[in-house]
Structures are given as C-alpha cells and as structure tokens.
Amino acid sequence: MLYRFIDLFAGIGGIRTAFEPYGHCVFSCEWDVKAQETYEANFGEKPVGDIRSVNEKEIPDHDILLAGFPCQPFSIAGVSKKQSLGRQHGFLDETQGTLFFDIARIIKEKQPQAFLLENVKNLRSHDKGKTFKVIINVLEELGYTVYSEVLNAKGLVPQNRERIYIVGFKKPLKFEFPQVPKEGPSLQTILEEDVDEKYTLSDKLWDYLQAYKEKHAKKGNGFGYGLADLNSYSRTLSARYYKDGSEILIPQGEGKNPRRLTPRECARLQGFPETFKIVVSNTAAYKQFGNSVAVPVVRLIAEKMVQAIEREEILQVVEEGRVEYATK
The missing domain is CATH 3.90.120.10 (DNA Methylase, subunit A, domain 2)
Structure with missing residues (x-):
C-alpha cells in the first residue's frame, strides 16, 4: 500500500527522501527561500512558505504527517489563571504562538493515521523538561499513542548525530524503534x-x-x-x-x-x-x-512505522501495570 504524507518544516526534504519508497507527498511547507530552491530542484515542487498562514482545512488529506520542527519554549503560566476564571483549558492553548502549535492544529483537523516528528536531543531537557511534557500531553490529548526515542546516526553514516524522534499512531498500535548499529562506515x-x-x-x-x-x-x-x-x-x-x-x-x-x-x-x-x-x-x-536529518535513520523509522500500521497489532491493557498485544 502507498501512503499519502505531508512534509512540514521540510528543509531540503531529508525526511521526505526517506519516506518516498512508501508513498507520495501531497503537501510541503518550508519558509526558508534558499531551502525552497533546493527542494524544488529535487522534488519538482516549491513548498508553501510560512506555516502560520496555512489554513489547516485546506491541507490535503493524508495518512502520515512528517515534521522536523524547531524547538521553542512554551509558557504554562496561563493555566492556573484560566482555571481560576472557570474557563476550559486544553494543552493546545499552552502552545499558542509556537511552531509546534501549527503541527498540533493540523493533526487535530486532519487526523492522520500516524506522524513522525524530529528534533534535537535536548528537546527532552529543554526548559527543565516542561517543553517535552507539553508536547507529549498535546499529542496524547489529540488521541494518539505516542513513542519517543533518541537515536544516534553514527552506525549508518560516519557522523555522531543524536536526535529525538517522536512517533504517534491514531490507533493504539504496538511500535518499536529500529535498532541502529553501534558501528558504521568510516x-x-x-x-x-x-x-x-x-x-x-x-x-x-x-x-x-x-x-x-x-x-x-x-x-x-x-x-x-x-x-x-x-x-x-x-x-x-x-x-x-x-x-x-x-x-x-x-x-x-x-x-x-x-x-x-x-x-x-x-x-x-x-x-x-x-x-x-x-x-x-x-x-x-x-x-x-x-x-537536515540523517536520511538512513529516518528510512529505518519509516519502515518500522509502515510495518506497525500494516500489522495493526493493538495495545490492550489487561490490568493495571500490564500490557498485552492483540493482532486484529
């Protein structure tokens, strides 16, 4: 099966390159003009510019959302104020004004089967862990089963490059990140x-x-x-x-x-x-x-994601503290 995917914060298309064997891109977005030039030369399309001006309703339907988004601090100071005023508060509110918010509003509107987000390793510790916590809370509040892992590319390319990858599925699917070799090319x-x-x-x-x-x-x-x-x-x-x-x-x-x-x-x-x-x-x-990203690492993640979607092994909580898997 071929999957429709979108490429947000696309850069020069490293994540897209890794996913192309599994489907086709139906929408891309990248604000940097020079990166747009490289992207267009390689993929035959010029990405849309500023994601903040994109209406999520106008984005084509897709199965998988891809985004290598910038890391920004989130303010959670407004939460208690909203609660004291008796207003409803959702984690989406906390991300207003950040670029992650744009990913969240697109996921909320389009409900893709899965997503892959990529960022620097330090996202986990950013702002004493608050940023990462908000991100995971938002994604789970949107109804996704979320996995995250820091992977080092040095077993696939000759570069010490640690990045965090966040994978989510609309269904509660079993997923395991790929094992990247410890030793790679020189x-x-x-x-x-x-x-x-x-x-x-x-x-x-x-x-x-x-x-x-x-x-x-x-x-x-x-x-x-x-x-x-x-x-x-x-x-x-x-x-x-x-x-x-x-x-x-x-x-x-x-x-x-x-x-x-x-x-x-x-x-x-x-x-x-x-x-x-x-x-x-x-x-x-x-x-x-x-x-950009280390393409071979993302290629391995793409393969594992597609396998998880097609295998459709559902997480089932049997009793507190214990999880079992059942295949559809």
Missing part, C-alpha cells in the same frame, strides 16, 4: 577524491583556530576545532559549518593545512543519495545540510 568512505584547493583553510584561519583552542585548553575547556579521524566518525554537522568548518576538519598530511568538507561530502555525511542536486551557494548548502 569518514574515509564519504570523501571525494579530487577536492578544490578553496576548501583548504588559509594560514590565517588555521592559525586563529589553533590559538583559540590552545587558549581554551589552558582554561580546561574543550572548545575549538575538531580534526577528524578518517577511520572513525565525525562530530555533529551543524548549520554553522559554513563559518569556518571548525567542527569537522579533514587532515591533509604533513605540511598542508586541513580542509573543510565539500557540500557533496556533507550530503553524503547525512546519507543523501548521489543524485541529490545541490543548486545553491556553498554557504547556503552548508546551512541546509547542517539543519
């Missing part, structure tokens, strides 16, 4: 053979980065550049990579300064296919790949 496997000299750090920048690291080392801090081990995995690629490339520098042997990754190497580091088109400047490309 950084060497994604490097290009012939790399332009422009990616090699200038003497001035290399001297600055070394001095900066030395200064912080004397203070007992671990700040500074990261010279990558080509036989292992890299640090996490971030959106700031375009600034100096300092978090992942590729050694080039004696007497030569290290270099940045190329945009194509960044695409490979995130598990994008070789056919993925890079149509923007290097600066924009670095930001886009740093903000």
Whole structure:
C-alpha cells in the first residue's frame, strides 16, 4: 500500500527522501527561500512558505504527517489563571504562538493515521523538561499513542548525530524503534577524491583556530576545532559549518593545512543519495545540510512505522501495570 504524507518544516526534504519508497507527498511547507530552491530542484515542487498562514482545512488529506520542527519554549503560566476564571483549558492553548502549535492544529483537523516528528536531543531537557511534557500531553490529548526515542546516526553514516524522534499512531498500535548499529562506515568512505584547493583553510584561519583552542585548553575547556579521524566518525554537522568548518576538519598530511568538507561530502555525511542536486551557494548548502536529518535513520523509522500500521497489532491493557498485544 502507498501512503499519502505531508512534509512540514521540510528543509531540503531529508525526511521526505526517506519516506518516498512508501508513498507520495501531497503537501510541503518550508519558509526558508534558499531551502525552497533546493527542494524544488529535487522534488519538482516549491513548498508553501510560512506555516502560520496555512489554513489547516485546506491541507490535503493524508495518512502520515512528517515534521522536523524547531524547538521553542512554551509558557504554562496561563493555566492556573484560566482555571481560576472557570474557563476550559486544553494543552493546545499552552502552545499558542509556537511552531509546534501549527503541527498540533493540523493533526487535530486532519487526523492522520500516524506522524513522525524530529528534533534535537535536548528537546527532552529543554526548559527543565516542561517543553517535552507539553508536547507529549498535546499529542496524547489529540488521541494518539505516542513513542519517543533518541537515536544516534553514527552506525549508518560516519557522523555522531543524536536526535529525538517522536512517533504517534491514531490507533493504539504496538511500535518499536529500529535498532541502529553501534558501528558504521568510516569518514574515509564519504570523501571525494579530487577536492578544490578553496576548501583548504588559509594560514590565517588555521592559525586563529589553533590559538583559540590552545587558549581554551589552558582554561580546561574543550572548545575549538575538531580534526577528524578518517577511520572513525565525525562530530555533529551543524548549520554553522559554513563559518569556518571548525567542527569537522579533514587532515591533509604533513605540511598542508586541513580542509573543510565539500557540500557533496556533507550530503553524503547525512546519507543523501548521489543524485541529490545541490543548486545553491556553498554557504547556503552548508546551512541546509547542517539543519537536515540523517536520511538512513529516518528510512529505518519509516519502515518500522509502515510495518506497525500494516500489522495493526493493538495495545490492550489487561490490568493495571500490564500490557498485552492483540493482532486484529
């Protein structure tokens, strides 16, 4: 069976890339103009812009909602005030003014079979855990059975990248996150053979980065550049990579300064296919790949989600504290 899905906070379509074997995208939304360019070049459609201006009633019906949404603080100060005034209070109210609210209102209106949300690992501890608690409460209040897990991509791509994934089902389905291998490919496997000299750090920048690291080392801090081990995995690629490339520098042997990754190497580091088109400047490309997802991890989650939907193994609470499963 093929599933209809929507792609919110789409970026350059990393989550969509992982889900395409299981269906087709019927709606996409991404506000960044440069990311829209890359998305359109690869998928043949330009995403809608600001999600806050999208009427949820006008979004096409879909089976699965996908969103790599930004993390924002939620205010829960208004709850007791509403209660004291005798007003009805729902968790949806608490998320007003945040981008998660837009996901929630779309889920409430369209009632998809399932959803996948992706965010930084720190979402769990953000605002002393309040943000994550509100998110889970909202999703459960909307009638979904919710699962969450932090997964590290380094067993599938040569990058230490931990992200939290939140999966939900309209039916109380049994679901287990995939087991990601502990060991994966080495950084060497994604490097290009012939790399332009422009990616090699200038003497001035290399001297600055070394001095900066030395200064912080004397203070007992671990700040500074990261010279990558080509036989292992890299640090996490971030959106700031375009600034100096300092978090992942590729050694080039004696007497030569290290270099940045190329945009194509960044695409490979995130598990994008070789056919993925890079149509923007290097600066924009670095930001886009740093903000994206590790595609192979999402592909494994997509497979598990589809299996859960099609197997339809229902959670049944037999007695307090014990859960059993029954297949339809």
